[in-house]
Amino acid sequence: MSNVEMSMHSTSEMPTPAQSANDEEVVRRTVKYHPSIWGDHFIINSDENTDTYVWQREANELKETVRNMLAATAKLPQKLKLIDETQRLGIAYHFEAEIEEELAQIFNAYQKDNDGGDDDLQTTALQFRLLRQHGYNVLCGESYGCFT
Numbered sequence: 001m002s003n004v005e006m007s008m009h010s011t012s013e014m015p016t017p018a019q020s021a022n023d024e025e026v027v028r029r030t031v032k033y034h035p036s037i038w039g040d041h042f043i044i045n046s047d048e049n050t051d052t053y054v055w056q057r058e059a060n061e062l063k064e065t066v067r068n069m070l071a072a073t074a075k076l077p078q079k080l081k082l083i084d085e086t087q088r089l090g091i092a093y094h095f096e097a098e099i100e101e102e103l104a105q106i107f108n109a110y111q112k113d114n115d116g117g118d119d120d121l122q123t124t125a126l127q128f129r130l131l132r133q134h135g136y137n138v139l140c141g142e143s144y145g146c147f148t
Contacts, residue, residue: 063094070098076106077123083130100134107136 066086073079083099086092092099106127119127131138 066091066095067098070095070102076119076127079106080123080126080130084126103131103134103136107131107138110138 069082070079073082079102083092083102086095086099110127110131128138128140
């Protein structure tokens with residue numbers, strides 16, 4: 001016999017796990033668990049999933065409301081606070097395009113009116129932070145000199 005035939009012959013003689021399990025019968029203990037106090041309430045799934053559709057529709061309506069709020073807010077302090085609050089709530093990823101568009105408009109207005117305007121310190125600091133977080137090159141020295 002050649003080596004190939006020997007190796008094929010020797011592997012076919014080895015018992016497989018299924019064969020060895022059939023040779024020895026495994027005895028397992030049975031356990032009788034007490035019935036759950038919760039019943040089947042949390043196990044049963046409905047086929048219609050009507051709650052999911054209602055929640056998705058309501059979420060889409062709320063997203064549209066926030067988009068309208070971003071577009072309708074004209075005053076800089078309110079617009080910056082709305083952008084900041086959506087980021088802090090962790091829902092800004094739904095409105096990335098709208099936020100980028102608004103921040104681009106704010107940055108363009110900032111470049112035209114580089115004296116800091118008549119905004120208070122909180123609005124100026126929030127504008128500076130949001131623009132920097134989104135990658136706009138905002139200088140921190142001369143343009144905000146009115147607060148020193």
